Amino acid sequence: MRLPGLRALSISTVAAFCVSLSLVFFYAPIEAEEGFLQKIFYLHVPLAIVTLAGFVIGGLMAIAHLRTRDQRWDMRSYVVIHMSLIFGVGVLITGSLWAHASWGHWWVWNEPTLVSFLIIFLLYATYQPLRFAIEDPERQARYASVFAITAGAFVPLNFIAVRLSASYVHPRVLGSTSNLPGSMMLTFLVSLVAMALLFATLCSYELAAKRTRILLKARSRILGFQ
Amino acid sequence: MTPLATALPEHTNDGYVAAAYIVFFAIVLIYVAIMAIRLGRVERKVRELSAQEREHPEGAQKERETV
Numbered sequence: 001m002r003l004p005g006l007r008a009l010s011i012s013t014v015a016a017f018c019v020s021l022s023l024v025f026f027y028a029p030i031e032a033e034e035g036f037l038q039k040i041f042y043l044h045v046p047l048a049i050v051t052l053a054g055f056v057i058g059g060l061m062a063i064a065h066l067r068t069r070d071q072r073w074d075m076r077s078y079v080v081i082h083m084s085l086i087f088g089v090g091v092l093i094t095g096s097l098w099a100h101a102s103w104g105h106w107w108v109w110n111e112p113t114l115v116s117f118l119i120i121f122l123l124y125a126t127y128q129p130l131r132f133a134i135e136d137p138e139r140q141a142r143y144a145s146v147f148a149i150t151a152g153a154f155v156p157l158n159f160i161a162v163r164l165s166a167s168y169v170h171p172r173v174l175g176s177t178s179n180l181p182g183s184m185m186l187t188f189l190v191s192l193v194a195m196a197l198l199f200a201t202l203c204s205y206e207l208a209a210k211r212t213r214i215l216l217k218a219r220s221r222i223l224g225f226q
Numbered sequence: 227m228t229p230l231a232t233a234l235p236e237h238t239n240d241g242y243v244a245a246a247y248i249v250f251f252a253i254v255l256i257y258v259a260i261m262a263i264r265l266g267r268v269e270r271k272v273r274e275l276s277a278q279e280r281e282h283p284e285g286a287q288k289e290r291e292t293v
Contacts (some may be wrong), residue, residue: 038238040246047250090253094246101242163289202257209264223279 006204013201016157016194020187028187036161039102044094046195048117051091052155054084054199055124056097062145076142079206081127083199088121112165116158123151 024042027131031038065073095114108114127147134140178205180188 035239036243039243043250044245070288086253086257090250093249097242097246097249101239196253202254205261209261209268216268216275220271220275223275 006201006208009201009204012164013194013197016190016197017084019203020191020194021032023187023190028184029181031184040094044052044091044098045188046192046199046210047087047094048091049192050199051084051087052085052120052159053196054087055120057157059149059155060153062148064089065141065145066149071141074145075210076203076207077145079203079210081124081148083203083206085121085124085127086119087199088124091117092121112162116162120151120155120158121135123154127151164170 020042024039027041028042030036056078061073061080063072066079071097095117099108099114100106127144130147131140131144134143
């Protein structure tokens with residue numbers, strides 16, 4: 001099976017990661033308060049942004065599925081949410097490591113940013129059991145799309161609610177990046193692009209693999225070999 | 227503006243930084259390994275299908291007629 005664009009996307013991802021890691025460890029200055037530990041910022045924050053964006057994009061794809069009844073949109077929505085969940089595990093682990101090093105605790109329960117992310121993650125963790133509990137493929141796709149849209153709408157609402165909350169110790173990222181010096185900002189943006197490219201590449205590979213398996217099954221059926 | 231250090235702080239947490247990056251790349255690596263295993267299965271299935279097609283050409287003929 002030919003995968004147009006996938007090779008270029010993979011090469012771009014590797015190149016972007018090489019540039020990103022070089023900038024993180026050899027170009028970005030050391031922050032005064034956290035020191036070298038602040039380097040986790042360039043991994044944890046892009047991971048979190050890409051994860052949350054993935055959940056919202058999954059919801060938008062689900063809207064496209066319900067509007068067009070095209071099963072390909074459902075498959076794309078499923079793959080994007082699946083990938084966001086994997087990235088979400090990365091966010092929780094890197095966040096806990098950073099929290100333990102900075103605050104002395106692996107997890108802070110009264111911190112809205114952390115708890116809200118965990119709620120979103122746990123909400124999406126129910127997506128796959130819900131999906132595969134339904135046997136009829138059409139109903140499965142429809143119900144999964146409704147779930148993806150509802151949960152996708154919850155992500156920005158949750159984000160706004162956390163912003164409006166009064167007390168927090170977790171730093172505000174999208175508001176505070178403007179306070180970053182130019183070199184840190186550049187490193188952060190390159191890391192964000194690299195993470196988004198990695199997400200897109202893995203989703204493309206997963207989609208290509210799924211399409212190949214479906215084609216193979218169909219071919220086996222037609223040939224009467226199954 | 228975020229304050230920058232003029233010298234490396236005495237208390238460094240290099241281990242946590244290394245752990246975070248290692249965990250991240252391990253997750254990606256595990257995922258790629260799972261994809262590679264799945265790809266191996268697909269390749270094996272394609273080989274089996276091709277072999278069966280050679281052994282039973284009437285099945286392939288039926289497919290051509292369907293198309």
